[in-house]
Amino acid sequence: MSKHILLGISGGIAAYKSCELVRLLKKQGHSVTVAMSRAAAEFVSPLTFQALSGNPVLAETHGGGQGGNGMAHINLTREADVFLIAPATANTIAKIAGGIADNLLTNLAAARKCPLAVAPAMNVEMWSNPANQRNIARLISDGITVFQPAEGEQACGETGIGRMPEAAELADLLPDMWTPKLLQGKKVLVTAGATFEAIDPVRGITNISSGRMGMALARACRAAGAEVTLIYGQIQTALPAGLAHAEQAVSAEAMYRAVMNRIGGQNVFISVAAVADYKVKNSSAQKIKKNTGGEPPLIELEENPDILASVAKLPEPPFCVGFAAESENVLEHARAKRVKKGIPMLVANDVATAMGKTVNRITIITETGETAFPEIGKRQAAQAVVERLAGLL
Numbered sequence: 001m002s003k004h005i006l007l008g009i010s011g012g013i014a015a016y017k018s019c020e021l022v023r024l025l026k027k028q029g030h031s032v033t034v035a036m037s038r039a040a041a042e043f044v045s046p047l048t049f050q051a052l053s054g055n056p057v058l059a060e061t062h063g064g065g066q067g068g069n070g071m072a073h074i075n076l077t078r079e080a081d082v083f084l085i086a087p088a089t090a091n092t093i094a095k096i097a098g099g100i101a102d103n104l105l106t107n108l109a110a111a112r113k114c115p116l117a118v119a120p121a122m123n124v125e126m127w128s129n130p131a132n133q134r135n136i137a138r139l140i141s142d143g144i145t146v147f148q149p150a151e152g153e154q155a156c157g158e159t160g161i162g163r164m165p166e167a168a169e170l171a172d173l174l175p176d177m178w179t180p181k182l183l184q185g186k187k188v189l190v191t192a193g194a195t196f197e198a199i200d201p202v203r204g205i206t207n208i209s210s211g212r213m214g215m216a217l218a219r220a221c222r223a224a225g226a227e228v229t230l231i232y233g234q235i236q237t238a239l240p241a242g243l244a245h246a247e248q249a250v251s252a253e254a255m256y257r258a259v260m261n262r263i264g265g266q267n268v269f270i271s272v273a274a275v276a277d278y279k280v281k282n283s284s285a286q287k288i289k290k291n292t293g294g295e296p297p298l299i300e301l302e303e304n305p306d307i308l309a310s311v312a313k314l315p316e317p318p319f320c321v322g323f324a325a326e327s328e329n330v331l332e333h334a335r336a337k338r339v340k341k342g343i344p345m346l347v348a349n350d351v352a353t354a355m356g357k358t359v360n361r362i363t364i365i366t367e368t369g370e371t372a373f374p375e376i377g378k379r380q381a382a383q384a385v386v387e388r389l390a391g392l393l
Contacts, residue, residue, distance in 0.1 A: 002029045003178060006080035006114070008105045009049070011039020012164075014087035014121035019044065020167035021086060022052040028171065031055070035076060037092070037105050058104065077112035082177050085109070086147075087121030087164045090132050096144070097135035115177050117145035119170055124160030147173060169241040172219065176242070181225030182390035187244075188226040189266045189318070190218045191259060191273035191307065193233035195252045199299060200284040208356040209274035211235030213323070216382035217270055218243060224386050229266070231258045233273055236356075252276050252304035259307055263318065268389065270321045271308040274355065279304050312342045319393060321385070322346040325355055331363060331370070338365055345392060347385055364388050 005025055009015050018034075025032050034049040036059045046057040058076065077083055085092065085105060092105055096118070101110035109116060118139065126132060127149060140146055147170060150163040165173075192214020197205040211232060219240045222228045230239070230246040233255060239246055245262070249255035252275045263269065278301040288297050312320045320343040324334040327350070334348030348363045353375060361375040364385065373384055 001175075001178070002031070003081040003175075004031045004033070004079060005174070006076055006083045006108070007032055007034050007053075008083065008085035008088075008108060009034060009036045009040040009044070010085060010087055010089045010092040010105055011037050011043065012087040012089050012121045013043060014164035015040050015043040017164055017167050018086055019048060019052055021170055022049060024167055024171035025174070026053065028175075033076060033080065034058070035104055035108060037103055074111050077108055077114055080112075080114045082117065082174065083108065083112050083114050084117045084119065084170070084174060086119035086170060088118035090120075090122045090126045090129075090135075093118060093120060093132065093139065094135050097138040097142075115143075115145065117147060117174070117177060119147045119164050120149045120162070121164035122149075122162045124158050124162045127160075127162040145177060165241070168238070172241045176223040179223040182386060183221055183268075183393075184225035186221075186226045186267040186393070187229070187265060188221045188268040188270060189229045189231065189259065189262055190214055190221065190270045191231045191233075191255060191275075192218065193235040194274045195233045195255060195276045195304075196250050197252065197276050197279040197304075198283050199280050200286065200288045202287055205276055205278075205280065206234060207274045207276070209234075209325075210237060210356050211273075212237050212358060213354070213360060213378050213382070214270075214272035215240055216378040217272055217385060219379070220382035220386045221268075221270070224390065226268070229262050231255055231262065231273070233275075252279060252307070256305045256307050256310070259311065263311055263314070266318045268321065268393070269308075269311050269318045270385075270389075271311075272323050273307075274325065275307060276304055278302065306341075308343065309341050319344060319389070321389060324348045325351045327351050331365075334363070334365055345389065366392065 009018050022032050032053040033055045034053050034057045041059050046059045050057045095106045096109045101107045147165050151161045152163050153159050193211035194207045194209040215237050218228050218230045222242055227244045230243050231249050249258040281300040281302040308322050322343050324337045326333045330348050330350050338346035346365045353361045359375050360378050360381045362381050363372040
C-alpha cells in the first residue's frame, strides 16, 4: 500500500542513515518528502535528499514551496500519511514533548494531523538521562510512536543504548503505523525456515526453504498488533524487527523443544517451518571418510517429533495454522493433512512456486471452505493469511 511519508531530519550524525531510509521507502513504493532542520543540513546536504526522494527538500521554516503560501508547516502534514523524524535528537524530542514549536520540525509536529513517529539518536548518557526518559514517556502517552534506539558503539566512541535504528529496521517497522490491528492483544508463535539433521559434523539432511514465508508472517502478525515469538531454523533472509522473542533451533528436535517451552500462553501457533520428517539415527561424531572402491555408508533414519500435531493435541491448544508444501495433488494432500493434524486452518502451496522463492500461490483451507489466491509476493500472501486468521479468531 503506497503512502506519502514526511521524513523529518534533525541535527545528528545519524542523519547519514536517513539517506538509505529514503531509498528503501521509495523501493517499497512510497513517496517521500524530506524536511530538515538547519543543523541537519550541516551533516547531509539537502541536495542529497532531493536526489534520493525525487522531491524538493524543505530546510527553512518559511522556505516557500508547498503551495507558495509560506505555510509549509501546515501544508506538509496535511499531505502526508505519516510523519517520521529520524534521527530525532534529545533537543527535538524535548521540544515536541513540551509543545514547543520554534523551528521547522517542531512546527510540523505541532501542526500535524497525521500520525507521528520518532527514531531517537543520541549519546548513551543523554538517552538514560531522567529528563529525556520523562520526555520519551510523554511522547508515548501523547500517542506518538517511539522506535526504540539500538545498543552498540556510538560516534562519540562510547558504547550503549542510543544508536538510531538501522534504515532497514525502520523501513520494516513503519508500515505497522497504518496496518489495521486485527490481532491486537494476541500472542502468536511462528516457526520458520528449514531444519537441518546432521549426518556428521559437516553434512546433513535439509531442504530448500528460505524462511521468507515465515518471516513475512511474523512481520504481518506484528504489524497487526500481535506479540510475536519466532522460532527459526536455517534461513536465507533477515529477521524481522520488533519481535517479542526470537531464537534459532536448527534441528527438528531442537525446534520441538523450543516450541514446547514457549507455547504456554500463546493464542495462535503458525507452523510455517519446513521441518524434516526424519533424522539420522546413526549420525557420526566424526566426519565420515570416503571408502574408495567400497560400499557407501548406510544412513539409518528415524522419525522426528511432529511439532504441529503435538501442539494441536495439548489440553488447551492455541489456534493452530499449518502449512502444506506439496509437489502433486496439492489440495488433496493439504485437505487430508488438516484433518489428520486436527487443526482449524491450513495453507496449501506448491513447492514449485513457493519454496526458496519470493512469491507464493496459496490456498487457505478451513473447516468451512477454501480460498485460493493467484501468485503474489510472500508479504501479500502473509497479509491474506492474517486477515483470514483474524476473521476466524
